[in-house]
Amino acid sequence: MTNEVTTEILATHVMELAKSGKRLDGRALDEYRPVKITPGYVTSADGSALVELGDTKVLCGVKLEPGTPYADTPNAGTLTTNAEVVPLSSPDYEPGPPSPAAVELSRVVDRAIRAAETIDLKELVVTPGEKCWTCFVDIHILDDCGNLIDAALLAAAAALKNAVLPAKRFEVGEDSPLKVHHIPIETTFVRLGDAIVVDPTSEEEGTTQGRLTIATDETGNVVAMQKGKVGAFSPQDVVSLVDRALAHGNRLRTLLPGGNHP
Amino acid sequence: MGSVGAKDVPQLLDANGKRIDGRGLEELRPLKIEAGVLTRANGSAYVEWGENKVMAAVYGPREVHPRHMQENTKAVVQCRYNMASFSVDERKKPGLDRRSQEISKVISEAFESVLFVEEYPRTSIGIYIEILQANAGTRCAGIVAASVALADAGIPMSDLVPAIAVGKVGGKLAVDLRKEEDNYGEADMPMALVPKSGRLVLLQMEGHMTAPEMAQALEMGVRGCQQVYEVQKDALKRRYAIQRPTEAV
């Protein structure tokens, strides 16, 4: 049972540890928690993956359905990314419309998928202006023990790599794997005093003075970023974090089904 | 119950009386339960029942938010049954539709029947059920999971609550319907039982059954629940296999 309020002494302790290069769970400042990816977890989805990042658990299901292209992009299919932060995931859930944090999570993951051109939406057109595939990336947060952004994109990337276009079900041809062209990986850092640590736990998130998420692709490009929480980073911080994000991205990508290859 | 043209109706029973997936009329789909699967919840359980995959978590008893919801004489049991958008063939719009709201309500009431709510006035007990993959009988799978999660959370209750659906397929009564049987069968009757008292705390029914069929269906349901009950108990015992009394003697 870790449903606990952040205490002042915890915040102080986390900061003091960080000062001497240490963390609450014994990790090094630049050490990621263990990652376990289970592709194809849900057979009712056209692609899916369960991601366990330490104790954080996130499930992503991809659904592909026939739809209509947007009027301003008649030659492209559509992509919708949505993260559901459900009340089972933490004691902090409040009923009502999605919290700003949940909306941010959806949008940050969506941005990385789009910017990396993970899938080529043009390939999802069946008849320009009339018929296309609609790709829904739905992310279900099951256990929030910190760093939902990275876990959610890992799950989404694994689910997309695992997805099949269900053409047969909709009587528009034969099933074929969804083509994944690039693999974005998000790496999130938080500032704890002068130290900047990767892959924060929920305890560290409660203490942080600024969060920076950097999405990179397998070609070495930065494709999306998001600074969140109260606090700030210097341009020099960002430059060094990009290097760290690239290294983490390259390693995490090899854990996906099919490894580093799109 | 789906109603479709006769030519679309699959044959639900074969010449030997076997069901579409080869089961006998009183045979359950494989049921697997694991208790204590989540870190942040006070209690949790994961259920795989046939092709259903369900996660349940319990929080509480805890302070009620918003405060005007609290009751001075008992705990408020708040169940939320939710289907993941990818849990069904055709993507479901995220959020609680009317069906989910109704199911949440009857499940809350089912559990309030066994929880000692008067012991925790002005608090809430949150029971959260997420259907991750659905193949008929999700509300029953949800109750089965939630019941184990409540016991895992150590919240006092008079008994575990097993659940099962009984239906009518190809003119015969059968337990634990799968999707095709639910869609094309003649009746579906989900129920949840308190084994110790032999009473039903959830009962719904849709379709057509005669009064004698109903009596038989209820008996089959009670027998089915007994089987589910054993799997629930086994899951809890496995969860605590290495546990010992926590007393310093």
Add this chain to the structure above:
Amino acid sequence: MEEQREGRRPRREGRRPDHHRHHDRRPDHRSEHRGGPPSPASHGTGPELTNERILVLPGDEIDARGLNPGYGTYREGGKVFASVMGIVSLRPPIARVIPFSGPYVPTVGDMVIAIVMDVGPTYWLVDLRASHYAPLHHSGTPWKIEYGECGEYLRPGDSIVVQIEGIDPTSRIMVTMNGDGLGKLSGGILQMVSPTKVPRIIGKAGSMIKMIQQYTGVKVVVGQNGRIWLDGSPEGILKARKALQIIDVEGQRHGLTDHIKLFLEGKEDG
């Protein structure tokens, strides 16, 4: 005696429901339950009547040997049943279930670690991990506080050691910070364990906690509500936290003390 103790009457079929709707609404709930908070005499004082390790689940009947039902049990139709999962304890005059998990059940006299959640003009609301927050009145502190100035002494997020002073019949909990070993904590960190595991954390005559202190050099304050305060070197705290986590997960497995000792000596992994 037995009849008098029946708190709720069995459902009578055929009566007009509106006369006793409260009971009819809960047909499976017509029993006297002794599970919830707070029951002053929830522990018996006599010798344990059973050496057997009887594991029970909710709904299992308990052979209470005529003892009064205590925590984790309820009586129905003259029989005693378990309401939580755990191990049966029969210590006259109480039969109860020692639970494996569950909310903290406050008991008068318990020393607990509370966290300040809110500040009022003459009191604070504190979280004890119980089902309700508890008010700490300013008179329950060593300070002379003017009206409206509570926030200058304790703020939300502060951790304090308090004692349960009283519990009224509607489960409202009164706490005090006046007494030996009570007060505000500064420095260190709180590790959470299941409140039901606290006796194991302490060990026989404090043996477990002494061992942890000895090997890690950390200062330890054990709250009965399963909040454990640790202060010392980062390495010591990390090691102590891991030891507490092992005890929390593995309960009282055979040879737990030796296992923890080996872990603390660095000879065995958690």
